[in-house]
Amino acid sequence: MKRWNGWGDDSVNANVPAAALRLLESIVGAPATPRDASREKVLASVPPSRLSGETGIDTRPEARLAHACGQSLPDWMALRTGTVGVFPDGVAFPESREDVRALIGTARNRGWRLIPYGGGTSVAGHITPEPSDAPVVTVDVSRMNALLELDAESQLARFGAGVAGPDLEAALRARGFTLGHFPQSFEYSTLGGWIATRSSGQQSLFYGRIERLFASGHVETPTGSLSISAVPASAAGPDLREIVLGSEGRIGIITDATVRVSRMPEEEDFHGIFFPSFDAALSALRELLQGRLPLSMLRLSTPEETRTTLLLAGHARLIRALEGILALRGAGTGKCMLLAGLTGQERVVAAARKELLSVCRRHGAIHVGKSFGHAFKKNRFRAPYLRNDLWEKGYAVDTLETAVRWSRLPGLISGVESAIRGALAADGEAVHVFTHLSHPYQDGSSIYTTYLYRLSGDPARDLERWRRMKRAASLAIVEHGGTISHQHGVGIDHAPYLAAEKGGRGMEFLASALSHFDPQGLMNPGKLIRAEARS
Numbered sequence: 001m002k003r004w005n006g007w008g009d010d011s012v013n014a015n016v017p018a019a020a021l022r023l024l025e026s027i028v029g030a031p032a033t034p035r036d037a038s039r040e041k042v043l044a045s046v047p048p049s050r051l052s053g054e055t056g057i058d059t060r061p062e063a064r065l066a067h068a069c070g071q072s073l074p075d076w077m078a079l080r081t082g083t084v085g086v087f088p089d090g091v092a093f094p095e096s097r098e099d100v101r102a103l104i105g106t107a108r109n110r111g112w113r114l115i116p117y118g119g120g121t122s123v124a125g126h127i128t129p130e131p132s133d134a135p136v137v138t139v140d141v142s143r144m145n146a147l148l149e150l151d152a153e154s155q156l157a158r159f160g161a162g163v164a165g166p167d168l169e170a171a172l173r174a175r176g177f178t179l180g181h182f183p184q185s186f187e188y189s190t191l192g193g194w195i196a197t198r199s200s201g202q203q204s205l206f207y208g209r210i211e212r213l214f215a216s217g218h219v220e221t222p223t224g225s226l227s228i229s230a231v232p233a234s235a236a237g238p239d240l241r242e243i244v245l246g247s248e249g250r251i252g253i254i255t256d257a258t259v260r261v262s263r264m265p266e267e268e269d270f271h272g273i274f275f276p277s278f279d280a281a282l283s284a285l286r287e288l289l290q291g292r293l294p295l296s297m298l299r300l301s302t303p304e305e306t307r308t309t310l311l312l313a314g315h316a317r318l319i320r321a322l323e324g325i326l327a328l329r330g331a332g333t334g335k336c337m338l339l340a341g342l343t344g345q346e347r348v349v350a351a352a353r354k355e356l357l358s359v360c361r362r363h364g365a366i367h368v369g370k371s372f373g374h375a376f377k378k379n380r381f382r383a384p385y386l387r388n389d390l391w392e393k394g395y396a397v398d399t400l401e402t403a404v405r406w407s408r409l410p411g412l413i414s415g416v417e418s419a420i421r422g423a424l425a426a427d428g429e430a431v432h433v434f435t436h437l438s439h440p441y442q443d444g445s446s447i448y449t450t451y452l453y454r455l456s457g458d459p460a461r462d463l464e465r466w467r468r469m470k471r472a473a474s475l476a477i478v479e480h481g482g483t484i485s486h487q488h489g490v491g492i493d494h495a496p497y498l499a500a501e502k503g504g505r506g507m508e509f510l511a512s513a514l515s516h517f518d519p520q521g522l523m524n525p526g527k528l529i530r531a532e533a534r535s
């Protein structure tokens with residue numbers, strides 16, 4: 001069963017190895033053990049619903065609690081400490097375009113606010129209800145999850161927007177296809193959520209981000225239906241898919257979408273490669289990307305993340321032996337780990353592998369083989385489970401991400417890392433911060449930073465500390481020319497920084513586009529563009 005106050009299925013556990021805990025404690029100090037609120041206590045805090053006797057809307061506290069929070073750190077803290085505060089008044093489960101249309105009609109007549117809900121994996125506060133005088137209904141689209149059409153010749157598949165990653169891949173694989181979209185939240189996130197947040201999967205280098213995979217779709221909005229048809233390319237004016245991508249539930253509800261699928265690849269390889277320094281690794285990465293080598297994944301860790309990842313891997317003796325060999329070959333304390341993926345036809349993969357390894361070697365890298373890469377592939381959806389164990393041991397963990405051009409990348413990484421560390425310096429508190437590049441491009445890369453700090457025993461202080469770190473990091477991102485989000489979207493947490501990126505006229509345009517589809521402001525209010533930023 002899905003955990004109600006953490007990540008993932010409650011039958012799956014991942015424990016942080018003792019060596020990693022020792023490192024953490026040596027950096028941030030001994031934590032206070034959290035005293036989590038019980039589910040019964042949190043259920044008892046759900047206020048009476050302001051809806052009465054509406055057919056097809058679940059107003060039970062259990063359903064309202066299950067849809068009250070996403071997976072951001074403030075969401076986690078609210079659930080763990082029993083301070084959720086705002087709950088939806090009810091949850092609707094539409095099964096068709098017609099159901100969605102009827103629901104939006106009722107909301108329009110009664111002034112309800114609607115929050116579209118996919119898998120609830122948002123890490124930016126997208127699905128968290130804001131305090132409102134009007135009743136709030138969360139619209140869980142998980143019953144619209146079928147494969148509706150497969151045009152095998154054109155490699156186009158249409159699904160209900162509520163289909164979650166594993167069900168979508170299973171339906172395609174049974175027919176010899178894959179979408180190839182594997183965000184780390186794959187187990188629970190949905191097609192509609194990916195589109196609405198402009199998601200990026202781990203192998204986006206080969207398959208593309210959701211923007212490329214999303215061919216067409218249908219959205220029910222408060223002012224009518226928006227249907228976009230699938231064509232391979234078009235010069236017929238601005239592309240309407242762009243207003244759906246990243247719309248974060250603000251223009252309406254995506255009911256179904258057509259995606260570009262691929263034949264299952266003949267071969268898929270993942271390799272572990274170590275560089276003597278981060279600079280050497282960056283030069284190799286740029287050469288690989290700017291040479292347009294057909295790779296499916298390049299994930300490069302800084303020295304600090306490399307150290308932490310090796311400790312988290314467990315197998316202490318094996319890792320020590322590996323580090324000994326790497327040090328003898330020139331990759332000592334400043335070493336960086338690159339995980340490289342190759343996907344596609346056998347002969348293309350073989351040629352790309354040869355070129356990949358030859359470019360890396362020219363930059364001083366040591367190839368440690370496939371087993372390292374395959375351990376990553378096997379465990380890639382398990383890493384978020386560590387968050388449960390870390391919390392229970394007294395550590396809060398959060399991640400943030402951005403993208404920036406190559407020439408500004410080193411400055412942005414050090415700017416963000418030192419902003420996070422500096423944010424708690426006044427309290428005398430240390431933070432463990434580390435970074436990797438997860439989605440590199442020809443002109444730059446996404447940057448993904450993880451930070452851990454110890455819980456203090458006072459939930460209000462822990463949340464205030466998170467706010468300080470998040471704000472400092474976001475300002476550093478803006479200052480260094482990065483985007484406020486490369487893949488997680490805007491939601492509540494990134495909204496204050498959106499104007500710095502879009503500019504005044506850009507913000508006005510976005511606000512008027514939202515109003516065009518939703519003049520009453522019924523859809524997911526407060527997300528993406530805050531009311532105060534609209535005027």
Ligand SMILES: Cc1cc2nc3c(=O)[nH]c(=O)nc-3n(C[C@H](O)[C@H](O)[C@H](O)COP(=O)(O)OP(=O)(O)OC[C@H]3O[C@@H](n4cnc5c(N)ncnc54)[C@H](O)[C@@H]3O)c2cc1C
Pocket residue numbers: 007070071115116117118119120121122123126127141161162182183184185188189190191192193194195196197198199200201202247248249250252253254255384487488489524527
């Ligand atoms: C452990 C973890 C790892 C993650 N890894 C990645 C990653 O690798 N890559 C990545 O891109 N993201 C990642 N994320 C973030 C998150 O999974 C994505 O933002 C995802 O796209 C959200 O999908 P969802 O179905 O859960 O949407 P939800 O969280 O339910 O909703 C997100 C937003 O989309 C809107 N929405 C959802 N469905 C619809 C619909 N049918 N119509 C209109 N609006 C809709 C909601 O209103 C909301 O604004 C991760 C999150 C977690 C917790």
